[in-house]
Amino acid sequence: MAVDLDVKELLIMGNSDLIIWQHVEDLRKQFKSIEFRYIPRFHNELAEALATLASMLPHPGNVHIDPLEIQVRERHGYCNAIEMEPDVQPWYHDIKRFLKTKIYLEQASGDQKRTIRRLATSFFFS
Numbered sequence: 495m496a497v498d499l500d501v502k503e504l505l506i507m508g509n510s511d512l513i514i515w516q517h518v519e520d521l522r523k524q525f526k527s528i529e530f531r532y533i534p535r536f537h538n539e540l541a542e543a544l545a546t547l548a549s550m551l552p553h554p555g556n557v558h559i560d561p562l563e564i565q566v567r568e569r570h571g572y573c574n575a576i577e578m579e580p581d582v583q584p585w586y587h588d589i590k591r592f593l594k595t596k597i598y599l600e601q602a603s604g605d606q607k608r609t610i611r612r613l614a615t616s617f618f619f620s
Contacts, residue, residue, distance in 0.1 A: 503527040509538060540564070589613050 504525045
């Protein structure tokens with residue numbers, strides 16, 4: 495495709511050195527500048543996720559599939575997360591309190607009470 499579009503400079507990124515280097519000589523003749531970058535599969539989460547998705551989708555042979563548009567953000571998703579003050583109590587505080595007193599927090603909803611009861615069945619005092 496890059497040859498058909500008359501591309502002069504090409505950057506190829508992949509997780510298979512073998513496949514890249516098998517085609518190096520053929521590709522070097524067709525481009526003014528060509529760069530190969532090896533990206534280990536465990537460093538390329540996006541490619542891994544797309545490969546997994548592609549393997550799960552049924553694909554009849556002669557059907558056209560529209561390209562998947564992916565928005566790349568300037569910052570990682572966790573940077574956009576809401577910042578909260580750290581809780582001074584450990585994560586199991588409500589469960590421990592319920593085991594000792596059988597009393598829920600005053601503002602606990604029905605779902606939260608049910609979750610605390612369910613989690614409390616997995617804990618005991620030693």
